[in-house]
Amino acid sequence: MAGHSKWKNIQRRKNAQDSKRGKVFQKLAKEIYVAAKQGGVDLDANPSLRLVVDKAKAVNMPNDNIKRAIEKATGNQAGENYEEITYEGYGPGGTAVMVTCLTDNKNRTASTVRLAFSKNGGNLGETGCVSYMFDRKGYLVISREDLSIEEDEMLLEVIEAGAEELETSEDAFEIYTDPDAFLEVKTYFEENDFQFITAEITMVPQNTVALGSEQALKMEKMLEMLDDNDDVQDSFHNMEE
Numbered sequence: 001m002a003g004h005s006k007w008k009n010i011q012r013r014k015n016a017q018d019s020k021r022g023k024v025f026q027k028l029a030k031e032i033y034v035a036a037k038q039g040g041v042d043l044d045a046n047p048s049l050r051l052v053v054d055k056a057k058a059v060n061m062p063n064d065n066i067k068r069a070i071e072k073a074t075g076n077q078a079g080e081n082y083e084e085i086t087y088e089g090y091g092p093g094g095t096a097v098m099v100t101c102l103t104d105n106k107n108r109t110a111s112t113v114r115l116a117f118s119k120n121g122g123n124l125g126e127t128g129c130v131s132y133m134f135d136r137k138g139y140l141v142i143s144r145e146d147l148s149i150e151e152d153e154m155l156l157e158v159i160e161a162g163a164e165e166l167e168t169s170e171d172a173f174e175i176y177t178d179p180d181a182f183l184e185v186k187t188y189f190e191e192n193d194f195q196f197i198t199a200e201i202t203m204v205p206q207n208t209v210a211l212g213s214e215q216a217l218k219m220e221k222m223l224e225m226l227d228d229n230d231d232v233q234d235s236f237h238n239m240e241e
Contacts, residue, residue: 020228021059027233028056029069030102034082036073047183054186055200080104087113088131089124091222091237092215096130097122098203098236099226109231116229120222121215133238134203137164138182140175140189141198161188172197176204205238 031052039046043053049070056066083106087099097117103109114124140163142154149157151168158166158175163185167174177185179201186199211219219239226235 023228023230024059025056025061025065026230028052028059028061029065030080030082031233032056032066032069033073033080034084034102036070041070041074051183051199051201058196058198085109086127086131087124088127088129089117089122090130091117091122091239092120092218093209093211093239095122095209095211095219096133096205096238097222098131098134099232100234100236101229101231102233103231105231109229112229112231113226116222116225119225120218122218122222131203133207134205134236136179137202137204138177138179138185139198139200139202139204140177140186140196142173142175142189142194143197144171144173157189157192161185202234203236205236208238208240210240 032049035046035049035052039048041049043050053066082102082104085101085103085106087101087110089097089099091097099113101109101113116122117124151166151173154168154173155166161175161184162181163175163177165176167176175185175189182201186196189196216239219237223235223237226232
């Protein structure tokens, strides 16, 4: 993982999502609904719900939208029945790609995800074909703008918090943790007045693949198609940024 930075990918996706904020909120509302339905509406007792609510607040999702999604999960009516599915496959140049979905129609989701792969020089594979190339990690990004702390000082904070690794770029600190320690590490930094740009459980590639310009363009188009898919919650890949 050393030397790998997700930050450029985060920036790319954030810029793309800013132009379609309504779709982002819709996906987050679905995720909040499922988390509340499965684990209850108490944020302190349901870490999954707390995590997605924090994620929603980080992108300025209105509190009313968050509240409605939680209240919907407490209703007596049957409501939507979403299923969590992860698709795995290969993108242009043999890149490894994982796609996480929440769907009420598996056939629809499978066909649209498959189309995004096939239209851009990739193909879906069997479950497990690429997941072994990724590690599940807690991931936090802290902006260095208006932050006087230097890298060696931040490293001490990372060690004190119980995190695993620190990556430093010109404008951000990236912190990686064991997923089981994620909330504890996040709480430590919150209590010490650090502000997060991103805080999530994610999949980090063990190695990256360099693509030529034509293949990279196809990969970007494939990721855009996946981002535009209402059933897709997230996608992970090992393309070198």
